[in-house]
Amino acid sequence: MPKVKDVCRHVRSKNAGPFWVTFDLFFDGAENFRKYAESPALGPPLFERLFGADPAFVQRYPVESLNMVKISYARTEPQGGMVERDMHRGQQYVRLLDVELD
Incomplete structure (x- = not known):
């Protein structure tokens, strides 16, 4: 089974305001x-x-014109809490790279 890192040319995660996190998966082609x-x-x-x-x-949110999908989720705690270790969520995408796709 292919993994996310095998079929995407770029994967990123980021803050989507103080209450949401978003991931952008840019696939390496239309197929x-x-x-x-x-x-x-x-x-x-x-x-x-x-x-x-x-x-x-x-x-x-699939974006066919860019061959990408945006996946967002509501944070469990608002941004900037006492135990926040990655306030901008820029490192969270790493957990998705080895996810096997079906």
Whole structure:
């Protein structure tokens, strides 16, 4: 099974305001976008397991013209809390790289 890092040319995570985090997965072409943009492996259960996100607040936005998918989830705590270790969430994407897609 291919992993995210095998079919995406760029993956990033970032702050989407004080209450949301977003991931951008830029696929390496239209074929892989069509195959994997709607993969169940990238669904709410993954974000619940990896980030503690409430599955009801995980949203997926495919952008076909860019061969990318944006996946956002509501933070469990607002940005800037006492125990915040990555305030801008710029390092969170690493956990997605080895996710196997189906």
